[in-house]
Amino acid sequence: MSAKPKVLTVFGTRPEAIKLFPLVHSLERDGRMASRVCVTAQHRGMLDQVLDVAGLVPDHDLDVMRPDQTLDALTAALLTGIGGVLDAEQPQWVVVQGDTATAMAGAMAAYYRKIPVAHVEAGLRSGNIYHPWPEEVNRKIIGAIARLHCAPTETAAQALLAENVAPGAVHVTGNTVIDALHWVTARIAAEPGLADVMTPLAARFSGKRILGVTSHRRENFGGGMEAIAEAIATLAERPDVAVIFPVHLNPNVRAVMNARLAGLDNVALIEPLDYPNFARLLDVSTVMLSDSGGVQEEAPALGKPVLVMRETTERPEGIEAGTARLVGTDSARIVAETSRLLDDPVAYTAMSRAHNPFGDGQSAQRIVNLLAAG
Structure with missing residues (x-):
């Protein structure tokens, strides 16, 4: 045989x-x-x-x-x-x-x-x-x-x-990222302790709208990271907003974010999350701000708009479907586009209910x- x-x-x-x-x-x-x-x-x-x-x-x-x-x-x-x-x-x-x-x-x-x-x-x-x-x-x-x-x-x-x-x-x-997300959300439902890192953060920011943030792209190192940090600091001035930001281990990211955002009351700079806790972050967030590729696919599966902090994306399907929007790394634009979603229910609904094209x-x-x- x-x-x-x-x-x-x-x-x-x-x-x-x-x-x-x-x-x-x-x-x-x-x-x-x-x-x-x-x-x-x-x-x-x-x-x-x-x-x-x-x-x-x-x-x-x-x-x-x-x-x-x-x-x-x-x-x-x-x-x-x-x-x-x-x-x-x-x-x-x-x-x-x-x-x-x-x-x-x-x-x-x-x-x-x-x-x-x-x-x-x-x-x-x-x-x-x-x-x-x-x-x-x-x-x-x-x-x-x-x-x-x-x-x-x-x-x-x-x-x-x-x-x-x-x-x-x-x-x-x-x-296959949608397969993975379905699998892990089912696991969390059966075993809530898998995502226990997020539990105290969700409680701490209860009543606020959470902005989930990820940033790690090499092309954003330097000025791009500094602009992203400035935008987050501005958004965190809103009393109705909290930011949960698992900070990438790369020092080109961590040093910039710590310098600008550490100590802000409405910002939680946390260690990178394991997969179940990251899935929970997607679930509790109102909007995701990210330069990641995967987040552009994952967040829409849970009905969460994604603002893509990059100049280009290799995932134009999300842009075309309306689940994601390119905002670049200009601080003013990031703040304006995020504020629009927070302040305009029609704009938010259009993105959150758009069909996820990824699987x-x-x-x-x-x-x-x-x-x-x-």
Whole structure:
């Protein structure tokens, strides 16, 4: 009896783990293929939180991150480390997600060995190789290598077809982040203690409208971060508003935010949240202010408008659907757009009730079926 085809799923950051654990769960339940997992630990602590809540134990852990590591040093470590795992496992498929250095290096290492690559969340494009940086180029490299392109939306699929990707290789699957959000909200409902970090914060700011904030993009380091901090400080002057801000560990973010926002009564600068508590933050927030990609997909699934603090987005579907709005990093514009949502119920309702274009919670099984079909 021949062995089952082997699928190696490779990821290293918290967002990748969130978007890939539903696929790993589905592979394990499905049984048509043998599932193996390699983590690079590009984000160590934040990755481990997701692994723990999702119940995933990696088969390989490369633990590549080093203090102040340059992008080229990180890429070299990823490429050689993943290559060694591929030589040991010899899988029939390598699965990568999104646009990280781990995903790009995983695709390259597989390509060097002529192993087919499946790209989850394929086809996102901003059209500017420096926004987001270096993610836009990472995506394009993976797009040139992948045999199976799992596009989250029709817009993403069309972007791939415009780059002359073979139509038969492109499939609209929805985004697995919605699968993950459905799974974790069900877990929280059954086990409220999973999100207990948020409980005292929700109580502290009871009666106020909560602005959830995340910010970590490299292209916003420096002046962009300072402008975001100034906007948050201005918004926090409103007596009806409170801000909950899980501050990224990167010192380019943390130093700026602490300098401007620490000590403000209506602002809670907190440590990065694990996934259940972050899902709870989405749930209790009135508006999300973020430069993250994933938040643009997740928050609308819970009916929460997203103001995107970037100049471009590779997720135009949210903008077109009305669930998200690009506001850039100009302080005055961030304040004005947030205030409009807080003060104009019609504007708020239009965004909060807009149809989420990113999926129905069944994306992982669709991808498993495509992998099984070869």
